[in-house]
Amino acid sequence: VEPEVVLLDFWVSPFGQRCRIALEEKGVPYEYREQDVLNCKGELLLRSNPVHKTIPVLLHAGRAICESFVIVHTYVDEAWPDAAPLLPRDDPYARAEARFWADYIDKKIYGCQTRLWKLKGEAQEQAKKDLTEVLKTLESELGDKPYFAGDTFGFVDIALVPFTSWFLAYEKLGGFSIEEHCPKIVAWAKLWRERESVAKALTDPDKVEFVQFLQTKFGPM
Numbered sequence: 001v002e003p004e005v006v007l008l009d010f011w012v013s014p015f016g017q018r019c020r021i022a023l024e025e026k027g028v029p030y031e032y033r034e035q036d037v038l039n040c041k042g043e044l045l046l047r048s049n050p051v052h053k054t055i056p057v058l059l060h061a062g063r064a065i066c067e068s069f070v071i072v073h074t075y076v077d078e079a080w081p082d083a084a085p086l087l088p089r090d091d092p093y094a095r096a097e098a099r100f101w102a103d104y105i106d107k108k109i110y111g112c113q114t115r116l117w118k119l120k121g122e123a124q125e126q127a128k129k130d131l132t133e134v135l136k137t138l139e140s141e142l143g144d145k146p147y148f149a150g151d152t153f154g155f156v157d158i159a160l161v162p163f164t165s166w167f168l169a170y171e172k173l174g175g176f177s178i179e180e181h182c183p184k185i186v187a188w189a190k191l192w193r194e195r196e197s198v199a200k201a202l203t204d205p206d207k208v209e210f211v212q213f214l215q216t217k218f219g220p221m
């Protein structure tokens with residue numbers, strides 16, 4: 001019999017990791033199905049996400065939900081409302097703020113990190129500067145709060161924390177220290193990584209060889 005919830009994912013994907021954390025926080029049992037997104041996408045993935053043909057895809061009771069932001073912010077939080085909310089229930093302003101910052105993360109981080117390991121020379125230097133600026137902006141938003149929404153974990157933490165597994169890779173490739181510029185974000189990430197739902201989902205930062213693999217596969221531009 002088909003499991004109620006299935007997650008089509010890819011081990012190192014920060015977007016997939018968001019979904020794993022959210023499902024874990026909600027206590028939703030699900031079947032994890034690894035997809036070979038780099039070489040040959042399977043029929044189920046192509047059928048479930050014909051528009052983007054990307055993971056993650058959440059399959060729930062036979063229906064597919066695509067895009068990690070949509071999966072976490074809208075679907076998981078609202079389909080399993082009885083468990084810990086990922087967003088404040090009755091506070092439109094707080095919900096709006098959370099969306100604003102998660103959108104900022106989506107718009108900025110993946111692009112900067114990709115340029116960081118794909119490009120060389122001056123372009124790579126620029127990517128390092130851009131990434132540092134983005135993390136400093138997030139750091140000033142976090143301030144002295146333990147989590148982005150204050151004293152409870154939430155949607156923005158989930159949106160950002162998977163990318164912190166890549167910090168070591170960025171530092172090795174870029175030859176710079178993130179902690180030097182953003183000590184609070186690094187401390188926040190350490191706090192978060194101890195949380196079971198996160199620890200189970202995140203890639204071990206030492207697996208940075210994956211980034212070198214991507215570099216060899218896609219090559220520096």
Ligand SMILES: N[C@@H](CCC(=O)N[C@@H](CSO)C(=O)NCC(=O)O)C(=O)O
Pocket residue numbers: 010012013014015016037038053054055056066067068069
């Ligand atoms: N905006 C989307 C990004 C998903 C994505 O890039 N998925 C990648 C793997 S992780 O980097 C993917 O599926 N790539 C396959 C491809 O691009 O063909 C989301 O938030 O879910």
